Amino acid sequence: MQLNSLTAHELHDKLVNKEVSSVEITEDVFKRIDQVDDKVKAFVTLTKEQALAKAAEVDARISGGDKIGPLEGIPVVIKDNMCTEGVLTTCSSKMLHNFVPPYSATVVEKLQAAGAVIVGKANMDEFAMGSSTENSRFFSTRNPWDTDCVPGGSSGGSAASVAADETIYSLGSDTGGSIRQPASFCGVVGLKPTYGTVSRYGLIAYASSLDQIGPFAKDVRDCAQIFNVIAGHDPKDSTSAEFEVPDYTSILTGDVKGLRIGIPKEYFIEGTDPKVLQLVQDAINKFEAMGAVCEEATLPHTEYALPVYYLIAPAEASSNLARYDGVRYGYRDETAEDMITMFKRTRSEGFGTEVKRRIMLGTYALSSGYYDAYYLKALKVRTLIRQDFDRAFEKFDLLISPTSPTPAFRFGEKADDPIQMYLSDVFTISLNLAGIPGISIPCGFSNGLPVGLQLMGKPFGEGTLFKAAHAFEQSTGYYKMKPNL
Amino acid sequence: MLTKKQVEHVALLARLELNEEEKEMYATQLSAILEYIDALEKLDTENVPPTAHVLPLKNVFREDSVCEHLPNEKALSNAPDKEENCFRVPKIQ
Numbered sequence: 037m038q039l040n041s042l043t044a045h046e047l048h049d050k051l052v053n054k055e056v057s058s059v060e061i062t063e064d065v066f067k068r069i070d071q072v073d074d075k076v077k078a079f080v081t082l083t084k085e086q087a088l089a090k091a092a093e094v095d096a097r098i099s100g101g102d103k104i105g106p107l108e109g110i111p112v113v114i115k116d117n118m119c120t121e122g123v124l125t126t127c128s129s130k131m132l133h134n135f136v137p138p139y140s141a142t143v144v145e146k147l148q149a150a151g152a153v154i155v156g157k158a159n160m161d162e163f164a165m166g167s168s169t170e171n172s173r174f175f176s177t178r179n180p181w182d183t184d185c186v187p188g189g190s191s192g193g194s195a196a197s198v199a200a201d202e203t204i205y206s207l208g209s210d211t212g213g214s215i216r217q218p219a220s221f222c223g224v225v226g227l228k229p230t231y232g233t234v235s236r237y238g239l240i241a242y243a244s245s246l247d248q249i250g251p252f253a254k255d256v257r258d259c260a261q262i263f264n265v266i267a268g269h270d271p272k273d274s275t276s277a278e279f280e281v282p283d284y285t286s287i288l289t290g291d292v293k294g295l296r297i298g299i300p301k302e303y304f305i306e307g308t309d310p311k312v313l314q315l316v317q318d319a320i321n322k323f324e325a326m327g328a329v330c331e332e333a334t335l336p337h338t339e340y341a342l343p344v345y346y347l348i349a350p351a352e353a354s355s356n357l358a359r360y361d362g363v364r365y366g367y368r369d370e371t372a373e374d375m376i377t378m379f380k381r382t383r384s385e386g387f388g389t390e391v392k393r394r395i396m397l398g399t400y401a402l403s404s405g406y407y408d409a410y411y412l413k414a415l416k417v418r419t420l421i422r423q424d425f426d427r428a429f430e431k432f433d434l435l436i437s438p439t440s441p442t443p444a445f446r447f448g449e450k451a452d453d454p455i456q457m458y459l460s461d462v463f464t465i466s467l468n469l470a471g472i473p474g475i476s477i478p479c480g481f482s483n484g485l486p487v488g489l490q491l492m493g494k495p496f497g498e499g500t501l502f503k504a505a506h507a508f509e510q511s512t513g514y515y516k517m518k519p520n521l
Numbered sequence: 522m523l524t525k526k527q528v529e530h531v532a533l534l535a536r537l538e539l540n541e542e543e544k545e546m547y548a549t550q551l552s553a554i555l556e557y558i559d560a561l562e563k564l565d566t567e568n569v570p571p572t573a574h575v576l577p578l579k580n581v582f583r584e585d586s587v588c589e590h591l592p593n594e595k596a597l598s599n600a601p602d603k604e605e606n607c608f609r610v611p612k613i614q
Contacts, residue, residue: 134599135599136598136599138591138595138596138598138599139591139595231575231576232575232576245573245574245575271583274578274581275574275576275578277576337564339560340560340561340564342557343557343558343559343560343561344561346554346557346558347558354535358536361536362601363600363601363608363610364596364599364600364608365599365600365601366599366601367601368601368602372611373611373612374611374612374613374614375610375611375612375613375614376536376613376614377611378610378611379536380536380537380538381538383535383536383537383538384537384538384539387537392537392539392543392547393547393550393551395535395537396528396531396532396535396537396547396551397551397554397555399531399534399535400523400527400531400551400555403530403531403534410558412571413561413562413566414561415571415572415573416566416569416570416571416572417561417564417566417569418571418572419569419570419571419572420564420566420569422572422575454550454553454554455553455554455557470575471575471576495575
């Protein structure tokens with residue numbers, strides 16, 4: 037049996053029953069990587085030796101009669117923007133090509149404490165800026181369903197590695213759709229949690245008021261289980277929320293009777309692939325057949341979300357990325373004879389085109405004379421977008437939409453037109469601005485490429501998302517489909 | 522439309538060195554993005570408060586006690602250049 041194709045909860049049961057060992061699972065994962073990763077190219081770094089050592093440790097615990105946790109001995113892949121002590125963490129950038137963090141991100145520590153087996157670090161758009169993983173300074177990751185297509189981004193390696201069964205699950209980060217859009221393109225489950233539920237300590241910052249870490253999984257039960265482990269308050273992240281973490285897997289009853297689902301009309305727009313629209317309509321019908329009540333909703337300021345995002349995110353990025361100056365870590369230009377020239381050359385060579393584009397845009401928006409017209413205006417419209425959701429959630433338990441207007445696109449198709457590329461995140465961006473959770477789950481195929489359904493929830497409403505997503509998944513079964521690699 | 526001079530000014534603020542080709546590319550692309558962003562002008566936001574952050578967080582305090590911190594050696598472990606427990610940089614003009 038190929039253990040790498042199973043879910044974490046299936047493998048956990050097998051570990052507990054002593055049918056398999058963690059070393060066997062881990063070996064199957066690395067065998068799969070050897071077979072397919074020259075096609076998928078999901079990884080910047082592999083940590084095979086440490087992974088097998090960790091797996092052997094867990095196996096020893098099991099044979100010693102210890103009770104193991106749900107993620108113990110299960111392989112995981114980490115996006116390369118989360119710090120892993122002693123393991124290269126590059127952000128897929130020349131700027132950090134040699135950066136070996138002296139500490140680990142809180143999520144990494146939590147997973148390690150839960151007994152996770154870390155397989156490696158996943159490729160991404162440089163500094164998480166992009167929607168196709170074409171902005172990685174190293175190489176592009178390919179979509180396991182069609183290697184001529186992008187896996188989405190920015191967490192493209194995290195999504196592709198799960199879809200290709202090169203891991204059991206993975207972590208990504210989502211600033212404007214960077215978990216949900218690649219989950220949609222690769223046909224896996226991806227959760228962007230409520231802002232503040234998962235610690236950002238050790239996550240290399242892009243736009244701090246929007247960034248949030250979340251899981252990619254092969255089914256909703258795994259997604260809920262991973263969230264159980266990574267969620268919670270962290271004193272090391274001052275923007276971390278204080279809240280009770282329930283057992284999210286206990287909510288997966290399959291019962292959605294009476295659930296009030298809103299269909300925001302602004303998310304069903306011209307330019308969306310007709311097959312995507314049809315699959316989302318099928319999903320709505322499915323929810324109604326299961327007893328949910330679906331009605332039209334409105335989020336009137338939706339059209340302003342993308343412009344607001346492309347002011348706020350670059351503004352925060354221009355400030356966050358000011359730290360890369362070649363002084364303390366990462367790349368340094370060695371030719372400059374004075375410090376200012378060293379700064380400029382280091383940054384110009386260390387950052388790629390899209391990163392520089394966003395730094396320029398953000399710097400402009402924050403510069404003297406433009407701050408009120410651009411940045412302050414964007415923050416005000418952000419309030420209006422939040423209020424839209426507040427109003428909609430007075431009436432509805434969750435909202436439903438496509439995750440992205442199209443399935444995965446081809447390499448190069450949008451690379452030269454920033455605005456076209458940005459539009460692939462048009463349905464995901466508002467959730468980051470409002471801080472609310474969203475999950476993308478597979479809802480069918482368009483010409484052999486997966487299509488994702490996005491469910492949006494109230495702040496801290498992950499439980500409702502998991503419950504509805506699980507009910508849909510179990511009654512449709514799209515999540516069981518695997519790409520031919 | 523952003524002028525080449527404006528692009529040069531922004532690049533200076535951001536400590537970026539752009540070649541002529543990049544200056545032209547960013548002038549065109551940033552102008553297109555800003556034009557797209559101008560859609561926001563349609564909205565009256567006179568009485569709308571700004572949202573810098575979605576959580577109702579105020580200052581987060583902790584006890585002023587000595588905690589664990591990175592030892593110097595680890596903090597300097599990634600330094601491109603160092604000398605006597607310090608980061609070393611080219612001369613400041």
